Amino acid sequence: MKTIRTWCMFIAVALTMAACGSAKKAANVDTQQWRYELDAVGVGTQGTYQVKVWSYSKNPNVATEQAKKNAVHGIIFKGFTSTRGVPSQKPLVSDSRIATERKDFFDAFFADGGGYMRFVNLSNSHDVAIAAGDRIKIGKEYKVGIIVSVNKDALRKELESAGIINKLGDIF
């Protein structure tokens, strides 16, 4: 009897981990396909952008975690539109083909625990409950809105040193 219980628990844990892994994989695909939204929240402190990232996942925890990756991805490739007195910002990379041309760099950069982690902070901590309006169930998945702060100056310098973008006035 004890062996059966142990087996059941083991299978349950394995299934949960598999579900999380699959949700995480799906979330990464969403990021690559730009399936997330960025809204300006306010003018951040010097050198940062403060944005709300809307991410999608069947698992709300995965969506929360994926928000950091999406925010950095969005600042690099997507930019965001103007809202409530905060002006729109263009993406750091003006040529979207660079994502495929420098695939090796970006694959490593956006890997779980990759370089992107150094440039983003959650404004509302993971432990803090997400506001009711920022966690929306759409069909079988959740749309979760998280406010993050992206250190865009440091991010730009990283991309400049990697040769992804040019320094201002590089030709002189």
Place this chain on the structure above:
Amino acid sequence: MKTVRIFIAVLFCGLSTIVYSQAKKPTIMVVPSDVWCNQNGYMTTYDNQGTQVKVPNYKEALQSDADLLLVISKINELMQERGFPLKNLESSLKTLENQAAEDAVLTSKSGAEVAESPIDKLKQVAKADIWMQLTWTVNKTGPKKTVTFILQGLDAYTDKQIAGASGAGQPSFSSEVPVLLVEAVLAHIDNFNAQLQSHFDDMAANGREVALRIRVWDSFDGDLESEYDGSELRDIIEDWVASNTVNQRFSTTDATEKIMLFEQVRIPLYNDKNRALDTRGWAVGLQRMLRDKFQIEAKLMMKGLGQAQLVLGEK
């Protein structure tokens, strides 16, 4: 020993190429706009042959308005961080004053004074290749304040706006105006720099956009319609400009017997020796061609990196 010498020679040539392979960097300076100076009372009025002319008084503005100093300083700081330090307006004005004071008392051992033409006097103003012109207004509705902020990047030679960022900031009930101004600068500087970078990229791809003015001294025996080897002088000049521009890109805006104006002239960033080129360096080619082929002397004057004037007849 011979190998070492060859290696050193190759290294030296390589270093020379690196030294000369940098294009001439434009200078940028932040100035308050005429509108801002007028609204805040920093204008000087003078009589220009019966017409009252108002010009901005930058010195008074910088000495009186701490907000202006804050905004200029913040923009300078952010541009410095981007690796593109700016010329500072206040320092430039002080340097001009000091230089004028020194020139006034400068004499040689024999008592000679420094030579200065009227045009030299006129040109002694703060100079930059690109002006970052800023304007802001503080809007108040009851206790609520917002700042409308306009930043324009103006090319000093083509008069084109090459970059810009503008908008009204977030309304605030409690923040002081300096805080709102810093917020406005932080909010707009990246968009401004993105457009500035596009301008530089365009320059790298299509050449520097400059202007060239051709005039004649009244002592010149002839004019721009005079014929040389069966062609009018203005056609000869136009042909030279066409063959010395990137993809023959230029516009002949004016062409009379006394004056020619070429605008949107795209000159290469480097000459055939791979040295950085500005408008003067480029127009010297035309000056030499006219002297060598047609024995026409000309005086060449420049204004910064992007404007040159050639006056035909004598130097």
